[in-house]
Amino acid sequence: MxxxxxxxxxxxxxxxxxxxxxxxxxxxxxxxxxxxxxxxxxxxxxxxxxxxxxxxxxxxxxxxxxxxxxxxxxxxxxxxxxxxxxxxxxxxxxxxxxxxxxxxxxxxxxxxxxxxxxxxxxxxxxxxxxxxxxxxxxxxxxxxxxxxxxxxxxxxxxxxxxxxxxxxxxxxxxxxxxxxxxxxxxxxxxxxxxxxxxxxxxxxxxxxxxxxxxxxxxxxxxxxxxxxxxxxxxxxxxxxxxxxxxxxGGGIPKLNVVVDDTNVTMVTIIGDSMGEPAKLSAAIKAVENSGGKLVAASAEEESLILYLRGDGEIVEKIHDYFVIHRLGKAVSHFPNLSAIRIYGAMLELVPGVVSKTVQPLAAQAVNVFGVLTISSSIRIFVSTKDLEKALHLIKEQLSDYIEEQS
CATH class of the missing domain: 3.40.1160.10 (Acetylglutamate kinase-like)
Structure with missing residues (x-):
């Protein structure tokens, strides 16, 4: 029975x-x-x-x-x-x-x-x-x-x-x-x-x-x-x-805020038609060849931004790959970043969730190096030295929703 x-x-x-x-x-x-x-x-x-x-x-x-x-x-x-x-x-x-x-x-x-x-x-x-x-x-x-x-x-x-x-x-x-x-x-x-x-x-x-x-x-x-x-x-x-x-597998949290990745490097590649599938494919291949791991990516017409984990040589290897194959014009990077992920079943119910989390960071002089939204989660990239401060501010802003977890 x-x-x-x-x-x-x-x-x-x-x-x-x-x-x-x-x-x-x-x-x-x-x-x-x-x-x-x-x-x-x-x-x-x-x-x-x-x-x-x-x-x-x-x-x-x-x-x-x-x-x-x-x-x-x-x-x-x-x-x-x-x-x-x-x-x-x-x-x-x-x-x-x-x-x-x-x-x-x-x-x-x-x-x-x-x-x-x-x-x-x-x-x-x-x-x-x-x-x-x-x-x-x-x-x-x-x-x-x-x-x-x-x-x-x-x-x-x-x-x-x-x-x-x-x-x-x-x-x-x-x-x-x-x-x-x-x-x-x-x-x-x-x-x-x-x-x-x-x-x-x-x-x-x-x-x-x-x-x-x-x-x-x-x-x-x-x-x-x-x-x-x-x-x-x-x-x-x-x-x-x-x-x-x-x-x-048990229930999905109503709303949660976690540190997703640390020691992330943001690499920006500029060039023409960077949003084309061939350029994205080349970027993934370049990351693989460098021994790194792709955490997230964002593409625009004139730039491609990669968030990566890897050793100090990863930027040089990506630069050489793109320049040698003439897929991009120049590469710049920001090291020592961390990713904060906001996710949960109630994410869509938080009105203005992106501004609600990003604005307090700006008010407290925490630089944001990227915000990537997927239907099921939001990732916010900040300097690792600001991680604890950013995490506290975000949780404080979303406390009413996080407290609903059971």
Whole structure:
């Protein structure tokens, strides 16, 4: 017997037939002796329809009211799915924001709210855990939250993933099963890449990076709530028993600030058309030939900036390679730099995160030798002699977000 949290996506709840099919599958899980919690998304297309209607009626609809409207999709879906389970002889209970048993408490960031884990855990232990232990199947509205003072919130696109992973964490569930309309996570978009195949296992870090790069796998916010020993299974109703993707590795930090590299040298190469693939390829080859390691790179039309680790001869070797092959005109460098990395599932929620971190450094006379942003992280390069000072200033600026880690 296992404790499972099952999330049924909107594409799985497209109509009466698909709801009935999903109900049969959940019934089978229960009959095998599993303790099951079901989290439902809105039926396919319903959330978009509600949003369009609200915006047509009032393009300036207040976020608080929009949350109440959008939540209706999941609230309706939960009732319909509970009906389907009861028809099949499964004792099911709708867990709705208006009920005393509601477990998902969030901050007041309307349309993109964040769960407060400590309060959610207390609510789950008080109500939901006991319901599960009694043999009843709770059907929980995904995507929806409620503030401490009772206002309805929603958790952004893909928020039902967050609901499922959050509840699994609080229940110490054996597995989260995200049921979608695909057989798992593919190596590329199967609609655009003929050789794309289902990946059997991924780490949470790999999923996080893919999600930030545009892959629709798991809502990145959800990964922040994955239990350290948690497991996520992704697949379709038809293939879950044979083919699925397993995600392992514990939760992604909500926000973290770390020293990524020390003893870094910044090398600037000037020339014509430095952003061309051939020039970038040459730069990588030059670094390899010098025995160095490329930490990061940035390219513009007239310059190429490399952040490297290596011995004192690395700059000379790169200069000789580029000049001899006439790939660049001149090379300059700054040694003794360090890289500070800011990363985490909540990075996108920090308003003006780059200016928030860089401006205090300038105010305290800390020179910044580069800021590189990738969807999943930000790297800030400073002189190693200023490292501790810079680290303290950045953590101080982001303390409200870092303190949310759990």
């Amino acid at each position: 296992a404790k499972l949290v099952v999330k049924l996506g909107g594409s799985v709840l497209a109509d009466e037939v698909s709801i009935d099919k999903a109900g049969d599958w959940v019934k089978q899980l229960v009959e095998k002796g599993n303790e099951v919690v079901v989290v439902v998304s809105a039926m396919k297309g319903v959330t978009d329809d509600l949003l369009r209607s609200a915006q047509r009626i009032n393009p300036e609809s207040p976020p608080e009211l929009l949350d109440e409207i959008l939540a209706m999709g999941e609230r309706t879906s939960a009732r319909l799915f509970a009906l389907a389970l009861r028809k099949k002889g499964v004792e099911a209970m709708v867990i709705d924001p208006d009920s005393e048993t509601w477990p998902v408490i969030t901050d007041d960031r309307h349309l993109d709210a964040n769960p407060i884990l400590s309060i959610c855990n207390e609510k789950v232990q008080r109500h939901l855990a006991k319901i599960v232990e009694s043999g009843v199947v709770p059907v929980v509205c995904g995507y929806v939250g409620k503030t401490e003072d009772g206002k309805i919130t929603t958790m952004g696109r893909g928020g039902s993933d967050t609901t499922a992973v959050l509840l699994a964490n609080c229940l110490n569930a054996d597995e989260v099963i995200l049921v979608k309309d695909v057989a798992g996570v593919f190596s590329a978009d199967p609609n655009k890449t003929s050789e794309a195949h289902v990946l059997e296992v991924l780490t949470t870090d790999e999923v996080f990076r893919l999600s930030k790069g545009g892959a629709k796998i798991v809502h990145s916010k959800a990964l922040a709530f994955l239990h350290p020993k948690g497991k996520i299974r992704i697949g379709s109703l038809d293939t879950l028993e044979q083919t699925a993707t397993i995600i392992l």
